[in-house]
Amino acid sequence: MSRLRSRTARLVAAAKAAHRRAETRCPVVTHLAERLVSVNIFDTATRLAAQCFLTAVPLLFVFAAYAPPVVRDQLLHSLRSAFGLSGPVDTGVQQLMQPPNEDLRQTTGVIGGLMALISATAVSRAVQRLCGRAWQIPRGGTRIAPWRWVAWLVLWIGALLLEGTLHNGFGLGVWLGVPVTLVCQTGLWWWTQHLLLGGRIGWRPLLPGALITAAALTALSAAAQLYLPRALDRTVAEYGSLGSVFVLLSWLIVVCLTATVSVSAGAVLAQEPFLAGRLGSPAPRRDPEAPPS
Template identity: 30%
Template sequence: MRRHLRTLRHGWEWLGAHILLRRGRDLELMHRALGFATLALVTLAPLLIVVAAADPLGRGGFAAWLADGMGLSGRSARLLAEIISPPREVVGTTSVWGGLALAVFGVPFGGSIQNGYERIWSLPPGPWHRIWRQATWLCVLTAFLYQEVLTRHTLQGPERIILSLVTGVLFFWWGQRFLLGGQVRWWHLLPGAIATMTGLIGLRGFSYFVFTPLIVENAISYGTVGVVLIVESWLIGVGFVIFGGSLFGRWLLDHHGHRFTDDLPTRAGTGPAGDD
């Protein structure tokens, strides 16, 4: 028995999992995931509602975007559409200034992602004039989400899975590099991008098996509030995966990166700096 316990302890120490857990606590990972979900619901969702309503191809509006991201189908997707779908005249009643305001309010969402990445890689906060990076990242995020919804209607089976995997890894790979201002090498950011996409696939499966029936039950028991609660819970999971995936990639390179590369920096940020 003691031999098995010793083996488990040595394996735990060799993996460095205790360091990963400690870094998660230092980063306040769950707190950041809660902040992510709140900002996504308050600042990002209104912007996506307007963008989805303005879709010339008419792919079902924001509710269809959300249902696709959560992996919902059938009755749960219909309930989500009934509760969350905005009025048809949402675009007509949104002025140019209102659209610009929504875009401006969405920028802090990108700022929260940037701040999390900077903490993970032990980098100082970027200067205020890098706000254009957050705005650009937000635009690319919107385009990425739209592409995901678009392929739902044009591709099926393995083709869509492969395309989603490739575009997802590329987005999170590029997103880290771009928000960090090029201060971390591309190669060092790839494990985090892969881990993030892997986590989102797992979250989608969890959502399909757990959140799908819960949405129906909560809609019956609590009405609109119950459905919004499930959506917020899913957003917390997304935030946990995005920050946790990047953190896992950093930890993997720190503790096992020497097995794959010899140019791993002794500390974060020693890679070539990018432009402001």
């Protein structure tokens, strides 16, 4: 037993020494690893994807069902561009977006739409928690007005409506669509962090995270054009409509994981000495005994 304890102590001491050497040689990498552990990236990304699938997607269909035809067509065009919808999946999405009949409209009405909107604010709160953990803001460190959650949802729907137009470069081609999408994604995530953090962090420190997230999600969007159409067609042929649900949920998890890692990486970079002074970033918390929210 004493040998086992001594070996365990030596292993722990060796691990701590290796950590100190790595922090000296590659401080950014070690700080990023520590931040990702504190954010709990897999749990955060999975919860965010589940909230998107269970609350934001139904809100999107409710919005499309009651929106004017021109808005509904634009949304469908954007979904086709973002996910490469075709065949039975495209037909199913079109059916879900059909306007309700008069009886259903009277049954659901404004109250049903408000309930869908309130439920979808769970996504806003999940993104808010992600940003707070990435920036190590303690639980209860800031109070967010509920209107910010609704404003973020409105922004999200507006950005999705423009997805197809931006992806095609306003009809001029992908060569223009990629840089335009990158710029718009940067602005979207820059404003998202500032809005959902309640202005607790200044604009300049939030820029690295916005740039990294925009670049990662733009690259992921390009990959979706190659992967999703084939995956959806294959799973629908084998498992029916249930297969498309698994594919889309899996893709949402990948997107949310990418966003989680990117926002956290941006916060770490902004707090490193070579950028912190220029950006006016808050000092990072290095106390392992006091984890962020």
